[in-house]
Amino acid sequence: MVTYLPISSPFIRFAGRYVDDAFGVAAGWNFFVFEAAMVPFEITACNMIITYWTDKIPIAAIIVIVLALYILLNLFAVQWYGESEFWLALGKVLLSTGLIIFTFIVMLGGNPLGDRFGFRYWNNPGSFAEFYKTGDPGRFLGFLACLIQASFTIAGPDYVSMAAGETINPRGVLPKAYNGSLCVGILVPHDDPNLATAFKKGLPGAAASPYVIAMDRLNIPILPHIVNAMVLLAAFSAGNSYVYCASRSLYGLALDGKAPRLLAKCTKNGVPIYCIAVVFLIALLAFLQVSNSASVVLEWFVNLVTASQLINFSVITFTYTRFRKALIAQGIPRESLPYISRGQPYVAYVALTCTTIMAFVGGYTVFLNGNWDIPTFLFSYTMIGVFPIIFVGWKFYHKTTFRKPEDIDVTTGVEEIEEYHRNYVPAKPSNMFSKFGDQVFG
Template sequence: MFTTGANIEGRPPSTGFKTADAEKNAGSGSEIHHEVASLSSSGHGDKTHRTLRSRHIQLIGIGGTIGTALYVQIGKGLLNGGPASLFLAFTIWCTFILAVTMCMAEMVTYLPISSPFIRFAGRYVDEAFGFAAGWNFFIFEAAMVPFEITACNVIIHYWSDAVPVGGIIAITLVIYGLVNLLAVKWYGETEFWAALGKFLLIVGLLIFTFVVMVGGNPLGDRFGFRYWKEPGAFTELYYTGSLGRWLGFLQCLIQASFTIAGPDYVAMAAGEAENPRVVMPRAFNAVFYRLTAFFVLGSLAVGILVPYNDAEMALAFSSGAPGAAASPYVVAMNRLKIRVLPDIVNAMVLTAAFSAGNSYVYCASRSLYGLALEGKAPKVLTKCSRAGVPYYCVLIVLCIGLLAFLQVSNNAAVVLSWFVSLVTASQLINYSVTCIAYLRWYSALKAQGISRDSLPYKGLLQPYVGWYGLCGCFVMTFVGGYTVFLPGMWDVPTFLFSYTMVGVCPVLFVGWKLLKKTKFYKAAEIDLYKNLDEVEEYQANYVPVPPR
């Protein structure tokens, strides 16, 4: 996906990475040099520490990609569109996420700083654009924290209702606080092991699907692709005939657009990654394999295991059954009389929910920190602990997480679900922002005579890939609430849930633009070198510690 380039034209030759001889000559002082390099800031005023290692970054990418939606909510797509619609929708949307990943990877590997794509929006397009983009991303990530805490509570109640709701929420918040307020390496370690569990679960479920479909189950039923034929590969939604099948596919595509993620979680760790120009490209490249293995094959497996008209799955969703009860995998296990495995799946889904919430705390706090570094949030938020953690930002996010206590009351739980629904379009807006920032950056490189071949890494087929990602994400931002425009289906809450952030972002943009009198940068005016010296100095001084 990426090709290695040379040094940046118009700049002093980058000292880049030390050769093997240089590392050897470093002798016994290598550990000292490594320690100094790892703690150097990634930008002016940035006091975070580069202590996340390659294995942390790789697994953080997996942790951010896989959530409970891949195991449980994916069943709704099957009910709405059928197995073929689900598989096609997830496959098609993966190509758009891959396009966004390629845009993000090229910019972030060039300038791996804290909250990179948020800050790039302000630097490469317009400071007001960066303000709107940054707060959009923060609001989305912060709103998802109480949602995932609530998900943990619901999953635990799959086994028993004896555990009090408030106790589960309090314990989860305390653990999030400990993990995120200690040195960032502890966040990295936590995500490493949690994400490893997610990885093993989805791989295990894919193997389970293959084994049972060829007859390896207690019933000895070799069902193969039976459910693609009976009841069928496509189902109708809202209308009959071709229109109904098209709307079923569209509903699956909408679900895919809110389910599939990944590159933004990798990018947010860039400012705290050790040796980022080597580590980050590997992590971004791995997004392609994760998209293929987890989402494409996962959507295929679900359609193999369960028919779209399965009564148990439909009842589980309609009744709000706790935990993994509505998961197509659990439904298939129950049908095939397989014991114990449903409990194991529920336990691993609990790990997935916890890990997702942990990632949201990290990303929300770092996005707020990035806004503060750029002067778009109070300066006090740039304060970091001795371990390099922006503790004020983390505490603010944890305070927002207290909204999870609304779950204690049934009526308040409805308010929480509304709150989360209001930010559903934020992720797509964020991806559109990334593509716009990339296209402006691409134009700046061209206008300032900098060859993309000279960049540390170069994405393929640009700028066409950037335009492809932008068109897909921008269109789907408005498609998400299409049902309210169907005859007789107008619903004010649904309209607000679908389009609130679409309206809020322009207000943020216009408000900051009027307040600060910002301007849209011409390609020749865009500053491509801000913070670059700090990154190159870090790379020049970086000497890896030999593996133990």
């Protein structure tokens, strides 16, 4: 959809354009909650990472310092936002690349112990660990728990699409951008005592990281501290990005009349000050860790974000099915699209079914015997209840209609995009790095 009509915040606006205005409003608010909830999540993560070195710094002090830095970067120094994010993002790339290289080297015996362990832990103790129960039910619950955690990390394509309206040559660039990577941890067995203890006791920072535990197992010094420092930078950078994205998402809703108009007010520098204030009010939830374990609070935010993110993907897949039906109803051949994904519409229906189911089972542990916990339940299922309330409330108040395939607008804006691409002349690479990037990524 976004390669056909690259616009800003596409999946939110497409939800209103291809399905129902009320559906777009609910999708927009759900995405805002997702973005805003990630801010206290990253602040909590920063605290856990810092306490890897010392627990002498008061939790409240760490929260205040991080919030102050976010305010500085997003309110008073927004012109430095892009520059700061560039360098912080570079650190993430170096961290990811370094850990992949580290894994490859040590698994082949490049470690102080000379242990060429390879894929040993895939066979012993194996892949499936028991969780809550024993036997096959326990292994299934363990797999389900991993699947829920994986659902938290699936963000990516939606972020790429958010910038579609500001991308140079979007129909050429965006199809290449929708690629992912999967790095499988092979360094530590799932029954490692240190790993089990770290998760059970909620040990801070990189203590629960398979990489750090692997470094300790292999008697590798210094590297754990380097990894922890880079993880801290990554968490801080992510939180800074979420402040920016959440405030702009709310600002967009206000401009479209889907949020109070007061939130559309900006400073003379164009900063949506009231939107940022709302995001920072939500960020104060990070203070929950003052009276609770940081690992517990982190899990609460993971539950909230996971549910919201799965709803987001359900919205995207359902919107696509309506878009496809509109193309068929209006006689627009699918072959005319600039990018055609395989297996449609079946892949979309499978994705819609899976993401919807996972949204409902995300907090399943609270329904197990002796595991009922009100905060966990609320963080896991709040957005599942809020989304339909927003949809139904907006629909009845504004009397919106569910769009029929033949009435869906799939043409407005397309001619301008096609004219742009007809006249687009790609710029020649200005240096060797640009040439290398073009050759590698197309």
